[in-house]
Amino acid sequence: MTFNALAIVKDFPIFQRTIRDGKRLVYLDSGATSQKPQVVIDAESDFYRLHNAAVHRGAHQLAEEATDIYEGARAITADFIGAKVDEVVFTKNATESLNLVAYAMGNAPAGNRFHLSSGDSIVVTEMEHHANLIPWQQLAARTGATLSWFEVTPEGRLDLSNINAIITEKTKVVALTHQSNVLGTINPIDVIVKRAHEVGAVVVLDACQSVPHMKVDVKELNVDFLAFSGHKALGPTGIGVFWGKSELLEELPPFLTGGSMIETVTMTGATWALAPKKFEAGVPNMAQAAGLGAALTYLTKIGIESVHSHELELTSHLLTQLSEVEGLEIVGPTSMESRGGSISFTYGDIHPHDLGQFLDSQGIAVRTGHHCAWPLNRKMGVVATTRASLYLYNTIEDCDALVAGIRDAGKYFAR
Numbered sequence: 001m002t003f004n005a006l007a008i009v010k011d012f013p014i015f016q017r018t019i020r021d022g023k024r025l026v027y028l029d030s031g032a033t034s035q036k037p038q039v040v041i042d043a044e045s046d047f048y049r050l051h052n053a054a055v056h057r058g059a060h061q062l063a064e065e066a067t068d069i070y071e072g073a074r075a076i077t078a079d080f081i082g083a084k085v086d087e088v089v090f091t092k093n094a095t096e097s098l099n100l101v102a103y104a105m106g107n108a109p110a111g112n113r114f115h116l117s118s119g120d121s122i123v124v125t126e127m128e129h130h131a132n133l134i135p136w137q138q139l140a141a142r143t144g145a146t147l148s149w150f151e152v153t154p155e156g157r158l159d160l161s162n163i164n165a166i167i168t169e170k171t172k173v174v175a176l177t178h179q180s181n182v183l184g185t186i187n188p189i190d191v192i193v194k195r196a197h198e199v200g201a202v203v204v205l206d207a208c209q210s211v212p213h214m215k216v217d218v219k220e221l222n223v224d225f226l227a228f229s230g231h232k233a234l235g236p237t238g239i240g241v242f243w244g245k246s247e248l249l250e251e252l253p254p255f256l257t258g259g260s261m262i263e264t265v266t267m268t269g270a271t272w273a274l275a276p277k278k279f280e281a282g283v284p285n286m287a288q289a290a291g292l293g294a295a296l297t298y299l300t301k302i303g304i305e306s307v308h309s310h311e312l313e314l315t316s317h318l319l320t321q322l323s324e325v326e327g328l329e330i331v332g333p334t335s336m337e338s339r340g341g342s343i344s345f346t347y348g349d350i351h352p353h354d355l356g357q358f359l360d361s362q363g364i365a366v367r368t369g370h371h372c373a374w375p376l377n378r379k380m381g382v383v384a385t386t387r388a389s390l391y392l393y394n395t396i397e398d399c400d401a402l403v404a405g406i407r408d409a410g411k412y413f414a415r
């Protein structure tokens with residue numbers, strides 16, 4: 001299928017509406033959440049209209065259909081990231097996936113490979129979204145393990161110069177982002193995985209900003225756990241993915257307990273079902289899984305590699321255009337080397353919130369603030385930035401509208 005952004009735009013009903021008194025919607029906030037194609041909206045509403053029942057339980061046709069759709073979505077998701085079906089766990093979002101693994105490790109008894117105590121170390125990076133930082137801070141506080149991190153260079157890359165001093169024999173977990181939601185930086189996962197595995201640590205990858213935008217194959221990356229959110233990958237809100245290598249999921253204790261995740265129960269104890277059920281307590285997000293299945297099928301039909309090259313083309317164009325705006329500073333890599341389509345910047349002394357509001361008045365949706373990465377902002381010497389984040393439905397015209405809007409804002413605020 002040849003990539004045609006203008007045809008793709010037609011698949012997304014939201015682009016038929018206008019913004020702020022009839023202006024064309026220029027949506028440059030997909031890093032926060034993506035828009036939804038009609039097929040996803042249909043899949044979710046069809047589930048409720050035609051198939052609604054609790055999965056895995058009922059002895060009736062609707063329950064059978066609901067289970068087929070839910071498990072079908074799991075198979076589609078597994079296929080999308082090169083995983084085995086039983087390695088894919090559905091959660092509420094990436095935040096829950098990351099909390100799941102951190103809390104589950106906190107539940108590991110002595111003797112379990114995930115048991116942490118003082119003397120162990122957890123490694124993160126300065127560029128983490130709060131969702132992949134705070135759960136590890138909490139785990140360290142609960143277990144007495146120390147938290148160490150890789151620093152970020154002024155260019156917005158991980159400083160790996162002292163990798164062997166940061167990931168040591170004491171390290172049990174290395175948790176990091178694949179692509180920074182602020183800087184756009186794509187991290188060298190292979191180098192980190194090699195060192196982590198050398199010392200017997202597991203690698204948890206926050207793939208929120210990579211899975212929706214590029215080919216991610218868990219086998220090739222050889223990470224141990226991975227998390228992403230459905231809503232950033234054209235899917236509905238309320239569905240996230242937690243993936244783990246099957247032998248590791250077997251050993252990882254559960255996070256939430258209750259119905260559906262057990263094998264046997266007595267009045268004094270219980271044993272656990274095998275993964276993925278062990279990690280899916282209660283009636284799950286079935287309609288949302290149906291929507292996610294439709295979203296990943298849609299991306300597969302278009303071709304995730306084509307999505308990626310389209311975004312690279314737009315990113316390169318936008319970086320060049322932005323570099324010509326006087327007073328605008330990119331926060332993050334300015335070259336295309338190992339970077340994706342999240343571009344954060346400051347613009348003279350115009351506060352990002354003022355700039356965001358000005359752009360909004362022109363129909364241009366960007367994100368402003370600290371982007372849930374407060375320590376990273378501090379490291380980069382900024383209080384807040386304006387961020388444009390690109391996706392498959394964006395066009396060169398969208399990028400040019402942003403640059404024109406920024407120039408107009410410059411004139412407006414200079415008055």
Ligand SMILES: Cc1ncc(COP(=O)(O)O)c(C=O)c1O
Binds near residue numbers: 129181206208
């Ligand atoms: C890199 C990264 N990690 C984690 C998250 C958290 O995702 P969610 O809020 O969908 O759980 C985000 C959301 O912006 C993100 O960009």
